[in-house]
Amino acid sequence: MKAKNPSPIRMKRHHMEDSIGRIYTTFCVSLLVIIIVSMIYFVASKGLSTFIKDGLNVGDFLFGTKWSPGSDNPLYGALPFIVGSFSTSILAALIASPLSICASLFMTEIVPGWGKRILQPVIELLAGIPSVVYGFVGLSVIVPLFRDIFPGQGIGIAAGSLVLSIMILPTITSITTDALSTLPKGLKESSFALGATRWQTISRVVIPTVLPSILTGIVLGMARAFGEALAVQMVIGNAPHIPNSLFQSASTLTSVITLNMGNTIGGSIENNALWSMALALMIMTFIFVIVVRLLERRNRI
Known part of the structure; x- marks a missing residue:
């Protein structure tokens, strides 16, 4: 027809x-x-006005260690907050990455049946918990625990990093699980056919193959940790100085912005300095995105 x-x-x-x-x-x-x-454009124009309009030196802002905007001789050094942001993000990634990789391997390689049915929904639920809940848990559980075990008040880089590590756990786990699930079956079967054990296959075949995807998940987790404000603000202490240990009070770029932005006058040098911190956060986010793109390109190759 x-x-x-x-x-x-x-x-x-x-x-x-x-x-x-x-x-x-x-x-x-x-x-x-x-x-x-x-x-x-908005964040850049506000952030750059600190150096163009107010005449603040870029080096003094990035590498200055004193933040005292209300004093007779105001200083706007953001280095303590930059150090706090990087310290908490990197330490959180170091804590969360092994746990996430092991959880992904457990769900996909060890017990792919009930492991995915039970563990994966639980991990995905962690991503939906509000930041303030993580902060309250950290303030009620982690801070008193650290206070009893380590010297100090319990607040500081260590408490903030531990809270952030739990928050970024679902991100790294989900990306790693997706990468492991898309591996061709013939890759592992070839390894088994050559006489390799399951652990040899996982350590020498599976993990090296999905390593770019694992690194992508870690970078995305660090990006979320770097921009987190409320949960870290509740447990880090918010002290404007560079800590000498992980159990001393510190502060991050996000926490100092959220605490002080509402108490400044628009157009003042202190307000513009806070916008400069927001600009630094945005630039770091762009760097994280570029790193992720490079890792994805390497993964495709």
């Missing part, structure tokens, strides 16, 4: 639907680009 040619009315309707879909998609993408560019 001959196939019926579509009627002109139907063809016109399909063409109209395609045009509407194309216009709608273009509008949404254009709006998204405009919003992102506007945010970048």
Whole structure:
């Protein structure tokens, strides 16, 4: 039988639907680009005015160790907050990465049946818990525990890093699990056929193959930890100095911004200095995104 040619009315309707879909998609993408560019311009203009309009030296801001905006000789050194942000993020990634990798291997390689049915939903639920809940748990459980075991009041880099490690655990675990699930079966079967044990296959075949994806998850987890404010603010102590140990009070870029932004006058040098910290956070986010893109390209290769 001959196939019926579509009627002109139907063809016109399909063409109209395609045009509407194309216009709608273009509008949404254009709006998204405009919003992102506007945010970048707004934060950059505010952050750079500290150095252009107020005359603050970039070196004094990035490497200065004193933050005392209300004194007779105001100082705006952001180094203690930069150190606090990097310390908590890196330490959180070091704590969460082994746990996430082991949980992913358990779900995909050891007991892929009930492991995925039970453990994966539990880990995904962690991603939906609000930050303030993590902060309260840290303040009620982790801080008293550290106070009893280690010297100090329990608040500091260690408490903030432990809270952040739990928060970024679902991110690293999910990405690693997805990477392990997409491995071709023939890769592992070839290793078994050559006489390798399961642990030899995991350590010498599986993990090296998905290593770029694992690193991608770790970088994304660090990006979330670097930008987290509320949970860290509740357990880190918010002291504007560089700590000498993991159990001393410290502060991060996000915590000092959230604590002080509402108490400053718009256009003042202190307000602009806080916007400069926000600009530094945005630049670090861009760096994390670039690193993720490079890792994804390496994974495709």
